[in-house]
Amino acid sequence: MLPYAFLFTAVLPYMAVRFLAFKPTVKMHHVAIWVAPLGCLLSLVPIIGLYVRIAHPELTDADQAMPVYLASFLHPALAGIITLFILFAMKSTANSLLHTVSSAASHDLRTALFPDSHASNQRILWINRSWVAILGVIGFLMMLFAPPFMLSWLGILGSGTLLAVMIGPVFISSFWQGNAYGALAAMFTGLVTSGSFLLFTDVGWVEGPLYGCLASSVIYIAVSKLTQGVASAAMAPGH
Secondary structure: OHHHHHHHHHHOHHHHHHHHOOOOOOOHHHHHHHHHHHHHHHHHHHHHHHHHHHHOOOOOOHHHHHHHHHHHOOOHHHHHHHHHHHHHHHHHHHHHHHHHHHHHHHHHHHHHHOOOOOOOHHHHHHHHHHHHHHHHHHHHHHHHHOOHHHHHHHHHHHHHHHHHHHHHHHHHHHOOOOOHHHHHHHHHHHHHHHHHHHHHOOOOOOHHHHHHHHHHHHHHHHHHHHOHHHHHHHHOOOO
16 A cells, blocks of 8 residues: 555556645645654554455445444544544545646647636636636536445546556656656556556456556656657657
């Protein structure tokens, strides 16, 4: 869980919204003081899951482990606090997803289709808020009419596969700079590897994307090194 959670936070675009929201006056060591104990508490979740699996082998669904633990092993007050933490995490991720998708629709799509548009700041703000409302209503309707397991599965498939797709050009490039050939090859490799594991095997929603991240990272470095001369020639004057 630890490498998956770290990469999930560092690579996915809608998680980066949280880092962009930091005020310039925020001191990161103060943030770490608060985050460290919360991270330790969240790390207890898989340990609790293993404990409930041993204590209640009759459970057929892994998602039942936490509800059973909260209902059977904790004081109601403490169970309520942990339930609030879970709800906060779910709502925070949903909020980040909504605003990221809305930004892509209201800004990226708008500037791509109408590059010469010179809308006022008030009009742009109105457009952005409108897209947040539109996509929020669409998401609400999907929640009402789509099966819950389908939405959960699509979220897992989308997040895990996107993680494997983006790790090369977003994360690895922060430490070792490749080229466009390596980035495209890594993105395709991550897509195929993670998607195949999640769709056609029983590896799991944590291991599948991690295998995709590993394959994507290796391909990013290997293809970038192999095509280094080609990329340099393409960037030379006269080409």
